[in-house]
Amino acid sequence: MEGWVEEVRNLLPVTRRSIYMNTGTSGPVPEPALRAEAESERYLSEAGPGSAEALRESGRRLEQVRNDLARFLGSTPDQLAFTQNTSHGMAAVVGGMVWRPGDEVVTSELEHASGLLPFGYLRDRLGVRVRVLRPRDGVRLTPDELREGLSTRTRLICMSHVSYATGARLPVEAAAELARAHGCRLLVDGAQAAGCLPEPLDGLGADFYAGPGQKWLMGPEGTGFLHFAPGAWAVAAPASIAWASVEHEESPAGPLTYRLKASARRFELATISLALFEGLRTATQILEGMGRRTIWERVAALTGRLKEGLAALRDVEVITPMEAERSAGLVAFRLRGLSAPEATRLLAERYQVIGRWVPRPEAVRLSVHFFNTESEVETVLGAVGELTAGAGGS
Ligand SMILES: Cc1ncc(COP(=O)(O)O)c(C=O)c1O
Incomplete structure (x- = not known):
């Protein structure tokens, strides 16, 4: 075993108990990330979480997390919104697009429930048509099969980067090209790819890319991200907003006046756990080190x-x-x-x-x-x- 692998294994107690091969459900959180979480909670508790100092410091630290995560993923801070998990990010995109009866979504049988259920719901609530493609080989959807599934009514393609069921890597770059040619959008479910596959998110061409912190990035449960292509945060407007989505929480112009943040941050609503995200940051730093x-x-x-x-x-x-x-x-x-x-x-x-x-x-x-x-x-x-x-x- 190479030295660096052994060093990392020493930070992962589970490796002493079992052969852990379920990172696709949740990855083990390295000890330094656990310590970062605890230190973060302690800092807030000691400084007083609602003190002016702690509020300022939390905001500063969360932006550090965003910077580091964006760098590791091949995104930029303005393109990245924090979420609680993959499904949260996907639901934010689906709920943020404006749908009309007869609009179409194309997805496939290779998708996780989080890439199917939002569309069953759209169908039932808003009369959106959903095409669930069946790959001919049962394992991997091809660009040709996807092309055959598109129509002039297609508004969104939803595709995993890696199928949770078959483990096949799906052709997201080809899907991005098809989406562009068809004038529709591509939402990628990156749950089984982020932290494992090396391609920078910005190079894939997807409009929206949702991922978890807790799987291949080995961060804590309760963390995730939603990456937008430049400007795509304006295509899917947030379905709802709160104080963290806007520039000035209390506008002098009146209680219902707001200006959405000019970045993916507009998809964030309110208070999130600094500790969990600092844990994610530390886990990501370990991965980045390699x-x-x-x-x-x-x-x-x-x-x-x-x-x-x-x-x-x-x-x-x-x-x-x-x-x-x-x-x-x-x-x-x-x-x-x-x-x-x-x-x-x-x-x-x-x-x-x-x-x-x-x-x-x-x-x-x-x-x-x-x-x-x-x-x-x-x-x-x-x-x-x-x-x-x-x-x-x-
Ligand atoms: C492809 C895929 N999408 C979505 C999910 C749901 O992940 P999360 O709990 O981060 O929403 C999973 C979980 O296993 C998955 O494999």
Whole structure:
């Protein structure tokens, strides 16, 4: 194991207890980030959270978080709004666009509930038409399939950067080009990509990109972000506003007068947890210390070995594409003769391998981040081999 990997693992107590491969649900928060959270709470408690000094200092520190997060993600502070999670950011975009009956949204069966339910709701409330595309191979939507799904009524495409179900990396750059050509907008669900894939957000061409703090960025739960293409914050106006959305909380011109902030900040409403976001900042600094490219190269090498080893097992079918450029840190697979819930349970109970299973297509899903090791991958392969032998597959 390389020295820097060992150093990071020393900051992650979970690595001493189990083989943690469920970053796709929530990543482990490194010890320095936990300390930053505690120090932040202590500062507020000691200074008095409502004192003029603490209010000023909190505002200053939150802007530092925004700067650091934007730099790491390949965004800019003005393009980034803080959210509580991915779904919050996606809902803010969907709720902020003006919809008319007959408008169309294009999404796909590869999306998480957070990329589908907002549109079922729009359909029922406002008569918006929703096209849920079904990829022909069941794994990865192609640009051609997306093109076929668009019409002159399409207003929004919603696509994950990485499918939570199959682990396939989806063609978001091609989707951005199609959206531009069609005069519609692209909302990307970056839950399984931000902190894992190396591309700067600004280069993807999406109008809106929502992500979590708690997964591959390894920040605390309760943190997330919404990135806008330059100026796109004016396309989806916030569905509602409060004091943090406007330039001057109390305008001398009257109680109903306001000026929205000229940045993504207009999508923020009010008080958020300084401690959680300072924890996220510290976690992001750790990732930045390694570099986006180094993280991705390591994830690609580890997932490559895992997929290759799984594919070589007789009774295992790997669902995630084998190629690194068509996948990310998620690896989904099926075991013949053993249901995915049962296999996931046995991996945890017998081998301390923590993953999850996904329902459509039913599969075991393991998340491999840079802190996982080559020897953990080999242990997983041995464990899956034993499970398939025990299941008595053909
Ligand atoms: C692709 C995808 N989108 C959205 C979510 C929901 O994430 P959050 O809890 O950050 O809203 C998940 C969670 O697993 C996910 O995998």
